[in-house]
């Protein structure tokens with residue numbers, strides 16, 4: 001298995017959403033590891049429910065699988081019942097955190113301003129933020145995709161402290177809402193156009209550091225289509241929901257990215 005040397009390391013992230021108890025998560029990892037013994041040249045991240053994080057951190061150790069969370073609050077502590085902070089995630093062994101997933105924007109009224117605060121807090125506390133942005137069906141039909149990406153991306157980056165702007169940790173996931181969990185992915189060429197638009201916005205804000213930011217595609221990715229996305233110059237990997245829940249399917253995705261040299 002070879003992975004082409006690029007300046008941006010391919011990244012495949014699983015978003016388990018509200019699935020898997022800690023015991024089920026452990027079973028997944030044990031079976032997955034029998035299938036994929038080692039991975040070099042790319043990052044594989046499991047964004048698990050909060051209750052599974054401690055158990056997974058102990059299990060993953062220093063192996064190639066890394067741990068992510070699906071959400072966090074922007075304050076380090078305080079009277080926010082039911083919330084979790086960045087230092088708590090760090091202590092649990094978390095390295096990546098999803099910010100602004102469309103399900104949080106849709107069901108939990110997460111605003112662009114909240115994503116800005118979270119992005120700032122994640123960077124401040126040394127977590128790698130995976131900022132999720134994307135248009136919904138109506139916005140796409142109205143020809144507003146670029147306007148939505150601009151608003152969500154620049155609005156969130158607004159929260160980033162100047163000192164964090166040059167850091168390499170930032171990841172952007174382009175996730176068209178209409179493609180999430182529907183079985184209807186974006187076309188590879190459309191995702192590529194969106195990714196290069198995102199890169200151009202990053203250049204305006206971050207300058208040269210934009211070249212270091214990894215951009216993922218997310219939305220109904222499966223073994224049959226993954227390399228159509230990861231094969232595009234500005235797409236550095238994928239954020240995967242449904243197809244990450246079964247260890248053997250997720251293993252197929254990892255192998256597909258590896259055997260295509262990281263890019264299709």
Ligand code: PEP
Nearest residue numbers: 180181218219220241242
């Ligand atoms: C997601 O929820 O981030 C996602 C990409 O889901 P799915 O792969 O199921 O479309």
